[in-house]
Every structure is written in structure tokens, then in C-alpha cells.
Amino acid sequence: MSLDIRAILQGFATSAGLSLDGASIRRSSSRFCLGVEHGDYNGTELFGVGTDRFIWMAFKPNDVGRLRLYSGNFEQDGLIDMALDAIPEPGTAPDSWSRFPLGVAWILKKKGYNLRRGLDAVLYGNIPGGGMSRSASLTLNLLISLAEVNGIEFPSQMGIVDLALAVENEYIGSPCGNLDQIMILFAREGMGTHYNPVNRSIRHVPLGEGAPDFQIMSLDTGTIRPGLEKSTYKIRHTECGEMVDLCRGPFGIQSLGDVRSEELFRAILSRFGTTHPHLCKRLDYIYHAQLRFERMLLAWSEGDIKTVGEIFRADGLGLRDDYQISGKELETMCDIVRTIPGVLGERMLGGGDRGASGALVLSESEAAVRSAVDTAYPRGHPEYAGNYAVHSCRMVDGIKTLPGWE
Ligand code: GLA
Numbered sequence: 001m002s003l004d005i006r007a008i009l010q011g012f013a014t015s016a017g018l019s020l021d022g023a024s025i026r027r028s029s030s031r032f033c034l035g036v037e038h039g040d041y042n043g044t045e046l047f048g049v050g051t052d053r054f055i056w057m058a059f060k061p062n063d064v065g066r067l068r069l070y071s072g073n074f075e076q077d078g079l080i081d082m083a084l085d086a087i088p089e090p091g092t093a094p095d096s097w098s099r100f101p102l103g104v105a106w107i108l109k110k111k112g113y114n115l116r117r118g119l120d121a122v123l124y125g126n127i128p129g130g131g132m133s134r135s136a137s138l139t140l141n142l143l144i145s146l147a148e149v150n151g152i153e154f155p156s157q158m159g160i161v162d163l164a165l166a167v168e169n170e171y172i173g174s175p176c177g178n179l180d181q182i183m184i185l186f187a188r189e190g191m192g193t194h195y196n197p198v199n200r201s202i203r204h205v206p207l208g209e210g211a212p213d214f215q216i217m218s219l220d221t222g223t224i225r226p227g228l229e230k231s232t233y234k235i236r237h238t239e240c241g242e243m244v245d246l247c248r249g250p251f252g253i254q255s256l257g258d259v260r261s262e263e264l265f266r267a268i269l270s271r272f273g274t275t276h277p278h279l280c281k282r283l284d285y286i287y288h289a290q291l292r293f294e295r296m297l298l299a300w301s302e303g304d305i306k307t308v309g310e311i312f313r314a315d316g317l318g319l320r321d322d323y324q325i326s327g328k329e330l331e332t333m334c335d336i337v338r339t340i341p342g343v344l345g346e347r348m349l350g351g352g353d354r355g356a357s358g359a360l361v362l363s364e365s366e367a368a369v370r371s372a373v374d375t376a377y378p379r380g381h382p383e384y385a386g387n388y389a390v391h392s393c394r395m396v397d398g399i400k401t402l403p404g405w406e
Contacts, residue, residue, distance in 0.1 A: 009058040023060040023120070024401060025403070032051045040177030044290050045194065045196050045290075050397060053391060062120045066118040068120045068121070074096065080098040088102060107143075133180035137180075141399075214362050216394075217391065219346075219358065221355065239278070312360055327354050336372050345359065
């Protein structure tokens, strides 16, 4: 997709009455998780890539001590204009996208950073909602840019992840984990990002040579997902915590990700299988997804996308049947594309309930996927006929600065 992003941002700046003279542009990507989905708050390793649906932000400092921001995606909200010394406390901010810049300023101040300069910014994004981490992309973009105009240098990249996560957890009220922030901040073109929570390390894994030409496709169901705090996500988060509480004493685990041997897994099932069957199902998904994760990483590094796809599909069945975090529209998308030769794997993406599913597809089958979805999805869900969308994505760098205005 080729967008004249400078012209688009300039157009919104004119509507907002903001000048972009001397402004820079920062682009932040979306992300596609290849595993372990829902592993971040369960202490598992993570793997994913940055994808080419973005938020672009033209920005520059101002010396009036204010956040003045305009989003081309929320024009009805008009210009957000707030003094840096009057940032509302959590829970008292207006219910609009402005909670993100306010949350970023709030967390920086809370951590003792001195915000001497304000920020003038114009934003526009094309990341579909639900499944591709729009909120993490926005938060990171704002955080890095507000820090930059104030000359703030963070001690480490992982420190940026933690701050962005704190904005979501403490200010927005979302119970999310750190998967999205990690997969966007560290994303590199043509590579996967492998995170190990044990030592908080990042390793970039190039896609192995000889991989067939394939597409990462996002199948946006057109549904609107309420925040994670209002969805099944929060319930699963709590359930996983309950299961850890049950197992901590007798089995010595600190997270479900600590269950790595068949012996331990079986012992937990025989102890709690009848008393807490639903909690055992959550563990069942996490345990088997972790086992598959090792094979998936190896397959990726060997360019064996067929196996990566098979594991992606197996994860999807676990998320649907054991973790029970999918939703009917998400599964309709999966059921449609699963029938197509050249679709290597498909499953729901991200937080669950609603939003987008994803598929790994041989490039020669991309047109067939689009045509099948166009035929079948509106028949299954006529209420979303005007809203669903199919995106084919490339792997890209997560955070990038583009030429701005002189
Ligand atoms: C959402 C959350 C992430 C992660 C995923 C599921 O995207 O924001 O922290 O838990 O769901 O893998």
C-alpha cells in the first residue's frame, strides 16, 4: 500500500491549525504474534514480528508546556490540548484516545522525568482495531517522541517496554501483558523477535533461507472490541492466577509457564482435574503451546513455514477449545480460510472475543483467501458486511523515523 503520508499528515495539521514546520515523523508498526499467544502474563517465551500497518506521528516540541495533538482517525475529538502541569490522575481522564498521550505524560512525570517542553503532534494510523496492537503502537510512539523532545534518555530498551506497559496497566486500566510492546519496539525487517522472560533477553531470528513466498494475513472481522478490561481476557488472566495459587504450594510453580515437563503437567491434572476442570484446560493450552513453541522457532529459523503454519493452527485450536478465548466471528474467519489450499495455518489473534484472526498463506493463494472471505464472511455475518477487511502484511522494523519537514 502506498500512502503519501506527509500529505495526509499535512492535511490534518491544517484542519487542526497546527504548523508542521520543523516537525519529524515517527512511524510505529503493528505486530503479529507467532507464539505463545497469551503467554506474556503466563511467563512463557514469546515470538513475533512487526507488520506494515502503522501509526504515523508528525511531531515537534513546543515551549508553551502543553500537549497539543490531533488524530486523523478521531477527527470528532478535535484538537487535544492539555497543560503538562494539569495532567488528570488515572481514572479521571476523558474517555477518548487522549487518554494515551495523557497517560504517557503522567507516567513520565510519575517516574521523575522532567517534562520541560510540550508536544505538538498530528497522528494518523491504519492498524485495524483488535489483534494487531494498535494501543501499544500508539503508546510507544507517544512515549519515545515526548521523551525525545525533552532530551530524556531511557536507561534501557526494556525500560521503554515497562513504561509503555505501565501506561496501559495503570492509566488506561487495561490488564494487558508486555507482548505487544516487545514485539513492536524490537521488530526488525525480515526477522522474528524472540523474548525470554527468564533473563529478559531479546534475540532476532532471521527467517531461514528457502522459505516459500508467503503472506502474513490479518482477517479483521469488523467487530468492535471493548477494552481488555471488559472482556474474557481479564477473566482468563484471573483464572491463570488462581491456578498458580493452587499449584504454588504443592508443585512450587510461580507461573503456568513453569509447567514444562509431562510429569508435572500430569501430576497437576490428576490433583485438580475433577475439582477445577476449567483451570486445567487453561493450563492444557499453555503447556502444549509451550511445547510447540520450540518446534516453531526451529522451523522458522529453517525457513519451514509449512510447519510454522501447522503450529499456528494447532495453537488456534487450543485457544478456541481449551483457553476458550476466541469468538464466533473470529472462528468464522478461520473456518473460511482453513478450507483453502495454500493456507498453512490460521487462528484468532491477540486479546480474543472479537477483533481479527490471522493466517499464514502461500502468496499464490492470497487471491483465493480474499475471494473466499468476500463470499462467505458477509453471508455468515451480514451485520459486519460493510466493516470487515483483509490485510496482507510484510515484516518491518517496529519504530522508524522518516524524513519530516525542514
Ligand atoms: C493482547 C494483550 C497482550 C497479550 C495478547 C495475547 O494483545 O495486549 O499483552 O496478552 O493479547 O497474546
